[in-house]
Amino acid sequence: MASYKKRALAVVAAASMAVSLAACGGGGSSSNQASDGGTLYYYVFKPYEHMDPQRTYLGVQMSNFTRMNYRALVSFPIATDPKEASTPTADLATDAGTASNGSKTWKFTVKDGVKWEDGKAITCEDFKYGASRVFATDVITGGPSYILSYLDVPAGKDGLPSYKGPYKKTGQAAFDKAITCDGKTITYNFKKPWPDFNLAIAALHMMDPYRQDKDKGDKSNYTVFSNGPYKLEGGVWNKEKGGTFVRNDQYDPKTDDKKIREANPDKIIFQVGNPTETIYDRIIADAGNDKFAVTSQSLPPSYYSQIQGEVADRAVNVESPFVDYLSPNFLQMKDPKVREALKVSTDAESWITAGGGEKAYSPAESVVNPVTVGYEDNPAFSGPQSGDPDAAKKLLKEAGVSTPYPITFTYPSSETADKQAAALKQGWEKAGFKVTLDGLGDTYYDEINKKSNKADVVWAGWGSDWPSAITVTPPLFDGRPNGVTDPKVPTNGSDYGNYNSDAFNKLVDQAQNATSLDDQTKALQEADKVLGQDVAYIPLEITKFNFVHGSKVTDFENTPASAMYPDLGPIGVSK
Amino acid sequence: MSLQESQLESLESSSLADSAGNQAVAGLSPTKLAIRRFRKDRLSMVSFVVVALYILAALAAPFLVRLGVIDPFTFNNSEKYLDIAQGGIPHGAFGGMSLEHPLGLEPGTGRDVMSRLWYGITFSLTIALSATLIAVAIGTTMGIISGFSGGKTDAVVGRVIDLTLSFPQTLMLLALSGVMIGLLTEKLNVPAGDVANGLYVILVLAIFGWPSVARLIRGQVLSIREREFIDAARLLGASRRRLYFKEVLPNLWAPVLVSFTLTMPAYISAEAALSYLNVGIKPPTPTLGNILKSSISYSSADFAFFFFPAFLIAIIVVSFNLLGDGIRDALDPKADR
Numbered sequence: 001m002a003s004y005k006k007r008a009l010a011v012v013a014a015a016s017m018a019v020s021l022a023a024c025g026g027g028g029s030s031s032n033q034a035s036d037g038g039t040l041y042y043y044v045f046k047p048y049e050h051m052d053p054q055r056t057y058l059g060v061q062m063s064n065f066t067r068m069n070y071r072a073l074v075s076f077p078i079a080t081d082p083k084e085a086s087t088p089t090a091d092l093a094t095d096a097g098t099a100s101n102g103s104k105t106w107k108f109t110v111k112d113g114v115k116w117e118d119g120k121a122i123t124c125e126d127f128k129y130g131a132s133r134v135f136a137t138d139v140i141t142g143g144p145s146y147i148l149s150y151l152d153v154p155a156g157k158d159g160l161p162s163y164k165g166p167y168k169k170t171g172q173a174a175f176d177k178a179i180t181c182d183g184k185t186i187t188y189n190f191k192k193p194w195p196d197f198n199l200a201i202a203a204l205h206m207m208d209p210y211r212q213d214k215d216k217g218d219k220s221n222y223t224v225f226s227n228g229p230y231k232l233e234g235g236v237w238n239k240e241k242g243g244t245f246v247r248n249d250q251y252d253p254k255t256d257d258k259k260i261r262e263a264n265p266d267k268i269i270f271q272v273g274n275p276t277e278t279i280y281d282r283i284i285a286d287a288g289n290d291k292f293a294v295t296s297q298s299l300p301p302s303y304y305s306q307i308q309g310e311v312a313d314r315a316v317n318v319e320s321p322f323v324d325y326l327s328p329n330f331l332q333m334k335d336p337k338v339r340e341a342l343k344v345s346t347d348a349e350s351w352i353t354a355g356g357g358e359k360a361y362s363p364a365e366s367v368v369n370p371v372t373v374g375y376e377d378n379p380a381f382s383g384p385q386s387g388d389p390d391a392a393k394k395l396l397k398e399a400g401v402s403t404p405y406p407i408t409f410t411y412p413s414s415e416t417a418d419k420q421a422a423a424l425k426q427g428w429e430k431a432g433f434k435v436t437l438d439g440l441g442d443t444y445y446d447e448i449n450k451k452s453n454k455a456d457v458v459w460a461g462w463g464s465d466w467p468s469a470i471t472v473t474p475p476l477f478d479g480r481p482n483g484v485t486d487p488k489v490p491t492n493g494s495d496y497g498n499y500n501s502d503a504f505n506k507l508v509d510q511a512q513n514a515t516s517l518d519d520q521t522k523a524l525q526e527a528d529k530v531l532g533q534d535v536a537y538i539p540l541e542i543t544k545f546n547f548v549h550g551s552k553v554t555d556f557e558n559t560p561a562s563a564m565y566p567d568l569g570p571i572g573v574s575k
Numbered sequence: 576m577s578l579q580e581s582q583l584e585s586l587e588s589s590s591l592a593d594s595a596g597n598q599a600v601a602g603l604s605p606t607k608l609a610i611r612r613f614r615k616d617r618l619s620m621v622s623f624v625v626v627a628l629y630i631l632a633a634l635a636a637p638f639l640v641r642l643g644v645i646d647p648f649t650f651n652n653s654e655k656y657l658d659i660a661q662g663g664i665p666h667g668a669f670g671g672m673s674l675e676h677p678l679g680l681e682p683g684t685g686r687d688v689m690s691r692l693w694y695g696i697t698f699s700l701t702i703a704l705s706a707t708l709i710a711v712a713i714g715t716t717m718g719i720i721s722g723f724s725g726g727k728t729d730a731v732v733g734r735v736i737d738l739t740l741s742f743p744q745t746l747m748l749l750a751l752s753g754v755m756i757g758l759l760t761e762k763l764n765v766p767a768g769d770v771a772n773g774l775y776v777i778l779v780l781a782i783f784g785w786p787s788v789a790r791l792i793r794g795q796v797l798s799i800r801e802r803e804f805i806d807a808a809r810l811l812g813a814s815r816r817r818l819y820f821k822e823v824l825p826n827l828w829a830p831v832l833v834s835f836t837l838t839m840p841a842y843i844s845a846e847a848a849l850s851y852l853n854v855g856i857k858p859p860t861p862t863l864g865n866i867l868k869s870s871i872s873y874s875s876a877d878f879a880f881f882f883f884p885a886f887l888i889a890i891i892v893v894s895f896n897l898l899g900d901g902i903r904d905a906l907d908p909k910a911d912r
Contacts, residue, residue: 304662
């Protein structure tokens with residue numbers, strides 16, 4: 001249940017996002033006085049795939065980088081108020097940036113006195129070089145690629161940008177025109193309007209500066225060359241073990257804003273590899289260094305009953321920015337009536353109970369998270385959460401298919417997911433489907449990524465990349481960039497249901513060319529309705545996070561800027 | 576176990592004493608002698624009864640499911656059964672034990688634990704039994720051929736055995752599962768799902784299991800082939816096939832039976848271990864392995880739920896091992912241990 005978070009990311013905000021602290025007196029642990037110094041332990045289960053700023057795409061990791069070692073032109077502040085938390089704040093730049101030419105041109109000025117960990121100043125050229133790396137799609141893989149379609153670089157015959165990155169240098173002249181440096185001022189020129197470009201900078205690390213002399217291409221994947229308050233001891237991350245972040249003596253707090261990072265602990269030690277159960281056995285026991293520990297793993301449902309007494313004071317339960325949903329496969333399940341029947345008979349309530357109940361999930365009525373700007377309930381999914389098998393039966397009869405109608409449901413297997421899948425199976429079978437469950441292992445996304453995949457319905461999860469629905473429905477359901485419309489492409493990108501609709505694509509074009517956020521939002525709301533009518537997806541729930549931290553951890557907050565994971569911005573440890 | 580052996584010896588000497596006495600002596604075949612020795616050993620008898628019970632349970636489960644006596648699939652996931660706020664742990668002591676659900680309910684879904692375990696025994700034993708049968712059949716045949724022919728054939732079979740034994744089989748199982756199951760369903764028209772997944776485990780366990788049986792049998796054959804009755808059969812012009820299966824094989828049933836009862840428990844635990852690695856029959860179809868897998872994280876929240884599958888696997892594995900030992904002792908009391 002974690003791999004999807006790989007693509008998903010940072011977030012935003014709404015009132016509902018207010019952190020609900022389980023019996024936690026006085027907001028996290030702010031009752032304890034934040035203090036400088038000490039060592040914080042951070043436990044991670046799965047090895048990180050990248051530490052390179054242009055290659056990370058994991059929400060929790062990007063937020064940690066922002067707070068510790070990779071500063072950007074603008075960053076999101078530490079705030080639980082959704083509005084404040086999604087306002088880009090000047091970081092390495094002197095202000096939040098100025099847009100002109102209908103949001104097709106963005107200008108930023110780099111602050112004076114900002115330095116790399118070796119003492120050299122961060123220049124405009126470093127930002128330009130960082131952005132250029134995203135174009136080397138054969139080397140710099142894994143990260144977000146939005147600027148490929150936005151930046152004003154002419155497309156080649158293959159439809160991809162003619163610029164091939166700083167290693168090959170093909171088309172360098174075109175790139176040099178798209179991003180220009182004038183002293184400390186950097187200018188980005190786009191092909192189409194990008195009204196929320198500074199949100200993207202703050203949420204992702206693709207626009208981060210990168211020092212050309214430190215770039216060894218793929219070999220730099222685990223190298224951390226810091227410009228923030230912490231630097232990685234040794235400079236290279238150990239994939240299997242983690243690493244230790246220590247104070248960066250070249251970092252000048254005067255160039256920074258306490259609203260973005262307080263940098264309280266002297267040291268942050270990352271330990272990779274222990275399974276979730278082990279991590280929580282230790283944190284709940286609260287002995288030794290575990291008193292100073294936090295983790296990005298959410299507490300498994302089998303541990304909920306241990307959150308009592310003293311442990312409850314160290315526990316939080318917050319709604320995450322991630323929505324789980326089902327994608328009917330449009331190459332397999334072609335009859336709209338059958339898809340409608342599938343939707344109507346989906347027992348999301350049993351799915352939620354099997355996955356841990358109300359502590360683990362909230363009901364969802366759209367694939368867009370309610371914390372996203374311009375969210376609206378999708379009327380197509382307002383039916384009962386527990387499904388309506390009788391209505392579904394009727395729909396199957398109208399469709400004229402013979403029942404039981406055989407379908408295969410593919411999902412990433414885990415102890416919890418297996419039970420949840422059985423819950424869906426039971427609901428669907430009441431309506432006249434015959435369900436085969438196909439729980440897959442680590443190869444899950446590789447499998448559902450194939451157009452030849454024979455599953456009738458697949459599971460997926462997503463969170464917005466920055467606080468806009470434009471990073472939700474278009475990347476998930478626009479068949480064109482995902483390769484669904486091109487028969488030569490064997491995969492479907494993130495469009496796991498191989499969905500493509502002209503009506504939807506038109507609204508996406510409208511949203512992507514909108515010059516104001518209001519117009520964009522309106523078009524995206526319409527687009528979501530089209531998806532609902534076609535049953536392009538069936539929302540299951542909004543994931544909730546449950547975290548427990550050590551007793552000596554102070555100012556433990558989950559903010560929209562940290563994708564509701566523990567925010568390293570305000571955190572500290574007491575003695 | 577030395578005590579046990581001396582007991583057996585005294586048993587033999589007493590029967591000798593009997594024959595020396597005046598009472599009318601009934602001649603006992605070697606089989607009858609073995610059965611008699613086996614029945615004297617209490618531990619073997621207990622394990623035999625346990626194994627028999629498991630097999631009966633396994634045979635009965637599919638009928639009981641069809642008749643609705645046990646129900647491993649229906650959800651009881653309302654607030655009445657589960658404490659939804661605490662992550663769906665069943666209400667009541669010991670994982671929600673009640674008359675209706677003697678071993679409690681599964682957290683999160685409220686499925687009946689006893690029914691799932693009972694039905695799981697069927698699938699686990701079917702897999703272990705099929706894999707054992709295939710492994711022993713191939714192993715015995717290869718062992719006879721290799722031991723009896725000697726020379727080049729023996730060398731070739733010997734190297735194949737070495738090669739197979741040196742493969743990291745768990746790794747192979749994991750790495751090949753996607754491709755092989757695809758092959759089974761697409762090229763051989765095996766129904767996808769439980770049948771294909773189960774068959775895959777059976778085949779791989781058997782393919783990697785036969786060499787140890789073959790080695791054992793080959794050793795036995797080496798001594799048998801030097802006996803007079805083999806020479807006699809040869810002189811009479813018996814065919815190879817006759818020599819293998821009519822002359823040699825009947826003298827091998829003791830080691831075959833022993834390797835059978837000792838391979839079986841290894842495969843029962845292999846099935847459980849493979850479920851943990853996501854290979855094999857998948858939920859919601861229960862097997863002892865995948866039930867155990869789903870229960871591990873509940874070891875502190877709902878101990879009963881974790882305890883029963885682990886307990887059932889431990890019992891069947893120990894019973895089969897003891898049964899194997901007992902059979903070996905009974906058939907060949909002087910065997911070196």
